[in-house]
Amino acid sequence: MTEPVTSLIHHSYVPPAGFEAPQIGVFKASTVFFPSVAAMRNHEWKDKSAYTYGLHGTPTTYTLEERLCAIEGGLQCVLVPSGLAALALVAMAVLKTGDEVLLPDNAYSPNKALAEGELKAWGISHRYYDPMDAQDLAAKLSPQTRLVWIEAAGSVTLEFPDVPHLVRLCQKHGALTALDNTWGAGIAFNPFDLEPGSPAPLGVDMSAQALTKYPSGGGDVLMGSVITRDAALHMRIKLCHMRLGLSVGANDAELVLRSLPTMALRYRAHDETTRALAAWCLTQAEFVQVLHPALEASPGHAHWKNLCKPAGQNGSAACLFSVVLDPAFSQAQVDGFCDALQWFRLGYSWAGPVSLVVPYELGAMRSVWPAHIAKGTLVRFAVGLEALADLQADIAQALQVLQK
Numbered sequence: 550m551t552e553p554v555t556s557l558i559h560h561s562y563v564p565p566a567g568f569e570a571p572q573i574g575v576f577k578a579s580t581v582f583f584p585s586v587a588a589m590r591n592h593e594w595k596d597k598s599a600y601t602y603g604l605h606g607t608p609t610t611y612t613l614e615e616r617l618c619a620i621e622g623g624l625q626c627v628l629v630p631s632g633l634a635a636l637a638l639v640a641m642a643v644l645k646t647g648d649e650v651l652l653p654d655n656a657y658s659p660n661k662a663l664a665e666g667e668l669k670a671w672g673i674s675h676r677y678y679d680p681m682d683a684q685d686l687a688a689k690l691s692p693q694t695r696l697v698w699i700e701a702a703g704s705v706t707l708e709f710p711d712v713p714h715l716v717r718l719c720q721k722h723g724a725l726t727a728l729d730n731t732w733g734a735g736i737a738f739n740p741f742d743l744e745p746g747s748p749a750p751l752g753v754d755m756s757a758q759a760l761t762k763y764p765s766g767g768g769d770v771l772m773g774s775v776i777t778r779d780a781a782l783h784m785r786i787k788l789c790h791m792r793l794g795l796s797v798g799a800n801d802a803e804l805v806l807r808s809l810p811t812m813a814l815r816y817r818a819h820d821e822t823t824r825a826l827a828a829w830c831l832t833q834a835e836f837v838q839v840l841h842p843a844l845e846a847s848p849g850h851a852h853w854k855n856l857c858k859p860a861g862q863n864g865s866a867a868c869l870f871s872v873v874l875d876p877a878f879s880q881a882q883v884d885g886f887c888d889a890l891q892w893f894r895l896g897y898s899w900a901g902p903v904s905l906v907v908p909y910e911l912g913a914m915r916s917v918w919p920a921h922i923a924k925g926t927l928v929r930f931a932v933g934l935e936a937l938a939d940l941q942a943d944i945a946q947a948l949q950v951l952q953k
């Protein structure tokens with residue numbers, strides 16, 4: 550007679566075979582059992598041909614990785630606990646002492662902080678280039694340049710760079726390219742085929758994404774991915790990932806898997822409302838500039854059109870736009886405007902159901918105030934899935950507060 554605690558652990562119930570459903574089960578494990586010592590010695594996780602340990606992958610994480618590759622047009626994927634961890638993993642995997650990394654001046658600020666606060670201490674230097682001036686990048690590419698980050702559109706100010714041109718420059722120079730693809734999410738353009746139809750596909754080497762945004766879509770998961778098409782580069786990233794002990798929780802992976810089938814629909818819905826709101830904001834006198842790459846006057850609009858707008862179609866753009874408020878308004882007044890918004894909640898992140906707003910101090914974020922950005926206070930809106938009329942009315946009523 551086995552003890553109850555043992556029969557509880559070695560329970561004899563086996564569910565009936567043949568359970569198939571739209572969603573994969575949530576597989577949780579640190580330990581994975583092997584049928585024999587030989588299997589223990591032979592099982593290989595690096596090519597996903599088997600399971601060895603929870604940290605190295607489960608059916609849930611393998612499935613998520615494969616589906617993300619399908620969306621972004623990549624071949625291999627690793628999952629990390631946040632979007633920022635994806636950016637950091639790229640840096641750690643490919644940079645070594647003596648190397649230099651170039652970042653666009655409008656890069657996601659924590660990526661700059663990583664370069665300034667960590668990479669520098671490891672003897673890895675960094676410089677910022679003007680993403681709207683390919684000549685500036687060309688001039689800054691040096692023999693030490695190992696990695697170049699690209700963001701399309703850039704964070705907060707949403708300039709859209711000439712991505713194919715920048716990638717070509719880096720390739721010619723022999724530098725690796727990494728795209729922070731959180732904005733495009735694999736929906737707006739294919740990072741590994743930037744000029745569809747061209748005989749030799751032009752693509753970035755690595756696409757990192759905050760799955761926290763569109764792929765999660767709920768404002769409730771933090772996760773990131775690094776996707777590649779080159780097997781050797783992928784293996785460098787994967788081994789670094791393994792050595793750092795990074796993995797994601799099964800329930801979080803399941804949440805993202807559950808959200809992926811609606812991602813394209815959500816992207817489009819966010820996009821429609823965002824463009825309508827941005828266009829309306831253009832007509833409001835308090836805003837001296839509205840930044841959204843689909844607006845003709847927005848910096849890099851032509852590049853956005855080339856990459857994200859196939860002929861005769863509306864194109865795709867994410868749910869972000871920024872406004873520059875007339876410098877006549879004080880920072881306190883602009884803060885009051887943000888406080889007065891009701892549907893737009895004060896909070897970081899984006900691409901969830903709830904609309905969000907953040908005032909930014911652009912002067913503190915850039916090495917120089919960009920010539921193409923009007924002087925004033927910048928406020929970034931992240932448009933959720935609420936009705937357009939309600940969001941527009943919300944901005945309108947908050948503008949009334951600004952006048953007082």
Ligand SMILES: *Cc1c(COP(=O)(O)O)cnc(C)c1O
Binds near residue numbers: 760771773
């Ligand atoms: C949010 C975001 C990240 C980081 O994602 P987290 O999951 O919040 O760490 C990276 N890049 C961009 C462009 C982002 O918007």
